[in-house]
Amino acid sequence: xxDSAGGVGGASGGSGIGGDSGMCGGSDSNxxxxxxxxxxxxxxxxxxxxxxxxxxxxxxTGGSLANSPTTADTLSQTxxxxxxxxxxxxxxxxxSATPTAASQLAAQAPAPDDNNAMADLAEAGLQGLSALxxxxxxxxxQARNGYNAAVSQLDPQDVQGRTAAKATAxxxxxxxxxxxxxxxxPDLGPKPGSVxxxxxxxxxxxxxxxxxxxxxxxxxxxxxxxxxxxxATADNKAEEAAxxxxxxxxxxxxxxxxxxxxxxxxxxxxxxxxxxxxGGIVGGIAGEKxxxxxxxxxxxxx
Numbered sequence: 001x002x003d004s005a006g007g008v009g010g011a012s013g014g015s016g017i018g019g020d021s022g023m024c025g026g027s028d029s030n031x032x033x034x035x036x037x038x039x040x041x042x043x044x045x046x047x048x049x050x051x052x053x054x055x056x057x058x059x060x061t062g063g064s065l066a067n068s069p070t071t072a073d074t075l076s077q078t079x080x081x082x083x084x085x086x087x088x089x090x091x092x093x094x095x096s097a098t099p100t101a102a103s104q105l106a107a108q109a110p111a112p113d114d115n116n117a118m119a120d121l122a123e124a125g126l127q128g129l130s131a132l133x134x135x136x137x138x139x140x141x142q143a144r145n146g147y148n149a150a151v152s153q154l155d156p157q158d159v160q161g162r163t164a165a166k167a168t169a170x171x172x173x174x175x176x177x178x179x180x181x182x183x184x185x186p187d188l189g190p191k192p193g194s195v196x197x198x199x200x201x202x203x204x205x206x207x208x209x210x211x212x213x214x215x216x217x218x219x220x221x222x223x224x225x226x227x228x229x230x231x232a233t234a235d236n237k238a239e240e241a242a243x244x245x246x247x248x249x250x251x252x253x254x255x256x257x258x259x260x261x262x263x264x265x266x267x268x269x270x271x272x273x274x275x276x277x278x279g280g281i282v283g284g285i286a287g288e289k290x291x292x293x294x295x296x297x298x299x300x301x302x
Contacts, residue, residue, distance in 0.1 A: 121285055123230060127244060128251020128284015129277060130223030135252050136174045136276070137216020143172040144209030147201065154199040162198040163188050175256035176276035177212070179263025183272060223248060239295055243288045250287020255280030 147169030154161045166188045170178055190198070227244035234240035258279030262272045 120288075123226065124243075124247045124285040124288040125281040126284070127223060127226060127247040128254070128282070128287060129280040130219045130226065131248035131251045131284070132176070132219075132255035132276065132280030134216045134220035134223055136177050136255075137212040137214070137219065139172070139174040139216075140177040141209045141213025141216065143169050143174075144206060146172060148206060151199055151201050156197060156199050158198045159190055162190065176259025176272065179259045179272045179276075180269040183263055183267065183269050242295065243291045246291035247284040247288040250290065251280040251284035254283025254286065 147165055150165040150168070151162055154165070170181065170188070173181065227241075227248070230244055231237050231240045255276040256279075259272050259276035262275045267275070
């Protein structure tokens with residue numbers, strides 16, 4: 001075998017298997033450069049692709065992570081228990097904001113510049129009191145006058161006739177006044193020590209009855225004038241007339257009832273009189289309210 005036979009990988013790339021011109025003919029440097037160049041080029045291409053992929057895939061994620069609030073930021077923005085407690089109203093503030101009983105009553109009371117409600121109550125109370133006083137005073141005087149007339153016809157010794165006349169007069173006396181009389185002198189018989197005077201009456205009692213009559217007539221005039229003025233200035237005169245009448249009648253009834261009840265309980269004359277007056281006032285107010293309710297009910301039916 002000669003030297004010209006190309007070996008595998010020969011330097012000159014001979015045609016022989018062992019020659020310089022064997023397989024992979026051409027110089028080593030050229031082959032190496034070709035392969036190396038391709039490898040280097042491929043590696044560069046792959047590296048560039050990897051770098052581009054890394055940049056394109058990591059850059060948005062990195063930006064998002066950079067812009068996201070950290071746990072420390074979140075915790076710093078979350079209100080603490082101390083913050084909540086400091087912003088919550090204190091017990092004193094809560095109590096100061098709570099309406100008191102006085103403020104609630106003040107809110108329910110009529111406004112200072114609106115006295116219509118109070119004026120109506122005052123007028124109703126005065127109407128009831130006037131009616132009561134008029135009826136008690138005038139009726140008491142009439143009962144006393146009837147008693148005097150009956151007694152003046154008796155025999156001076158007719159004690160029984162006088163007692164009967166007295167019983168008749170008391171029955172005719174209005175309840176509140178009768179309660180005062182019975183509290184002062186419950187007995188119908190003659191006073192101790194009186195002799196042969198069955199046909200004579202007590203001058204002081206006669207004068208008191210006269211004064212009660214005068215007072216009663218005065219209250220009657222007042223009540224009538226008050227009622228007339230109220231009716232004249234009312235928009236609905238018929239309804240106002242009903243209120244006036246209701247207050248007057250209820251004042252009479254309530255005052256008489258209170259006076260009689262106090263007398264039956266054994267109260268003194270002053271207490272009985274005061275109770276009757278208060279009853280007349282309250283009765284007048286209640287009577288007008290009852291009429292208002294009745295008028296409202298009647299209107300709802302038609």
